[in-house]
Amino acid sequence: xxxxxxxxxxxxxxxxxxxxxxxxxxxxxxxxxxxxxxxxxxxxxxxxxxxxxxxxxxxxxxxxxxxxxxxxxxxxxxxxxxxxxxxxxxxxxxxxxxxxxxxxxxxxxxxxxxxxxxxxxxxxxxxxxxxxxxxxxxxxxxxxxxxxxxxxxxxx
Amino acid sequence: xxxxxxxxxxxxxxxxxxxxxxxxxxxxxxxxxxxxxxxxxxxxxxxxxxxxxxxxxxxxxxxxxxxxxxxxxxxxxxxxxxxxxxxxxxxxxxxxxxxxxxxxxxxxxxxxxxxxxxxxxxxxxxxxxxxxxxxxxxxxxxxxxxxxxxxxxxxxxxxxxxxxxxxxxxxxxxxxxxxxxxxxxxxxxxxxxxxxxxxxxxxxxxxxxxxxxxxxxxxxxxxxxxxxxxxxxxxxxxxxxxxxxxxxxxxxxxxxxxxxxxxxxxxxxxxxxxxxxxxxxxxxxxxxxxxxxxxxxxxxxxxxxxxxxxxxxxxxxxxxxxxxxxxxxxxxxxxxxxxxxxxxxxxxxxxxxxxxxxxxxxxxxxxxxxxxxxxxxxxxxxxxxxxxxxxxxxxxxxxxxxxxxxxxxxxxxxxxxxxxxxxxxxx
Numbered sequence: 133x134x135x136x137x138x139x140x141x142x143x144x145x146x147x148x149x150x151x152x153x154x155x156x157x158x159x160x161x162x163x164x165x166x167x168x169x170x171x172x173x174x175x176x177x178x179x180x181x182x183x184x185x186x187x188x189x190x191x192x193x194x195x196x197x198x199x200x201x202x203x204x205x206x207x208x209x210x211x212x213x214x215x216x217x218x219x220x221x222x223x224x225x226x227x228x229x230x231x232x233x234x235x236x237x238x239x240x241x242x243x244x245x246x247x248x249x250x251x252x253x254x255x256x257x258x259x260x261x262x263x264x265x266x267x268x269x270x271x272x273x274x275x276x277x278x279x280x281x282x283x284x285x286x287x288x
Numbered sequence: 289x290x291x292x293x294x295x296x297x298x299x300x301x302x303x304x305x306x307x308x309x310x311x312x313x314x315x316x317x318x319x320x321x322x323x324x325x326x327x328x329x330x331x332x333x334x335x336x337x338x339x340x341x342x343x344x345x346x347x348x349x350x351x352x353x354x355x356x357x358x359x360x361x362x363x364x365x366x367x368x369x370x371x372x373x374x375x376x377x378x379x380x381x382x383x384x385x386x387x388x389x390x391x392x393x394x395x396x397x398x399x400x401x402x403x404x405x406x407x408x409x410x411x412x413x414x415x416x417x418x419x420x421x422x423x424x425x426x427x428x429x430x431x432x433x434x435x436x437x438x439x440x441x442x443x444x445x446x447x448x449x450x451x452x453x454x455x456x457x458x459x460x461x462x463x464x465x466x467x468x469x470x471x472x473x474x475x476x477x478x479x480x481x482x483x484x485x486x487x488x489x490x491x492x493x494x495x496x497x498x499x500x501x502x503x504x505x506x507x508x509x510x511x512x513x514x515x516x517x518x519x520x521x522x523x524x525x526x527x528x529x530x531x532x533x534x535x536x537x538x539x540x541x542x543x544x545x546x547x548x549x550x551x552x553x554x555x556x557x558x559x560x561x562x563x564x565x566x567x568x569x570x571x572x573x574x575x576x577x578x579x580x581x582x583x584x585x586x587x588x589x590x591x592x593x594x595x596x597x598x599x600x601x602x603x604x605x606x607x608x609x610x611x612x613x614x615x616x617x618x619x620x621x622x623x624x625x626x627x628x629x630x631x632x633x634x635x636x637x638x639x640x641x642x643x644x645x646x647x648x649x650x651x652x653x654x655x656x657x658x659x660x661x662x663x664x665x666x667x668x669x670x671x672x673x674x675x676x677x678x679x680x681x682x683x684x685x686x687x688x689x690x691x692x693x694x695x696x697x698x699x700x701x702x703x704x705x706x707x708x709x710x711x712x713x714x715x
Contacts, residue, residue: 136309141305145301148299154302165312166312169313226291246296
């Protein structure tokens, strides 16, 4: 349990970017903990525990989003419940862009690249996407996030 | 890059975060304890086969007898089989246009496994689409086979579909207005105690969710049951601080059966419970993480309990089968006729209409905020009018996709005019 505790904040924040509200993000944290410990014996290399959790959290978020759409045809904007952030306006604006303007695919890549510091190869492996698609999707996401960003190393 | 990291880190952490992670872990412990509930899967037989020739097999012949001739002619035979947990799934036939898919599947219980006319495909997914429904449209008692129709809406073009079924519920019964023989005039005052957080599966109701104190009676030894349903019994009742606590024990212990409780007076007026707490107790009555208890709480302030009776509405599923039934199959897409249609509606602007045998799709930009006022009617060459009676709308990233369907397929080559809110769209 302690090992999960080390990562629960990261899992929650990633889930929040996908789910856009606290309750659903907490559901994802619970589901990720459940799935991780339910299948813990299948994890052959403990060093990859966090990578494994991140993968479970992303896949759980995508499944949950699909389920939500199954229950009620919805408008994405109706679900946005941004938290009150007591930081500067630029961060707040960027968070809104991240949550509202990126597709789920773009969110996954941006989170893994910039929040989890994955290499493109690691992102491709985690999301089971071709390397080229990871780069092009990140480029697209980058264009959407209208803020001053340093040059991205697309060969990382 | 650092500002993205800072941005994500700025998302505040809620107080209940660690508790929810703990609940996930506790759930594993609980499920491991109860895996015996489901049919043992010592060696899962999972078969999958493809019929390349698309010959008319028995399944499609039977299906044709169930659906209308207009529909049958559009269906493409599939014949894909998957078998698990003593239930054989066969994808019999399917059809799709650009954004909607219809799949007919038979689920047959073999070796005495439970499939009946109340079959509810509880957990499933389809690779195409954003919203889904399913309905058991036919049941053949002789072969123990249910035919289920799946509908998928809001999808994008795909020449291959995947259907994935995980949980089946059968033997469903609903017991309404069931009187629970509790004498409400003699409810004792009792102390309540707060449940340990890690024993609570869930809590909800207007009286507060899991974050408000979850107070329950001590484990009781009453044995009050209704003759109509023997998997639930009242084990304790008590009053504390103007609240009536009803402690229920669920012997089915699978979290699928459930009930709503009411206090009902002679006029038939119903008072709903204000809170329900789902939790568990072990053999000694000590709270543990499980599904086998639910505490029902009513606010009874200013209420004369002598005027009321405790009643419930019980939802019972006799059998739950968890398994893996998957089929991937190629499916031709029926091409629709696309017609430009520019019109402003509440919150969105239509750009084009596509009409296919499955229905009418209106595509546009924006976010519809009022669907109930929209009407769509199709006038055919022979003067008949077809009213589109059902609509499913999706709006994402400012793109609107709205599917209208009628009670039968459309003969697109015989459509003369489409009326959308009275506006004429000529083909």
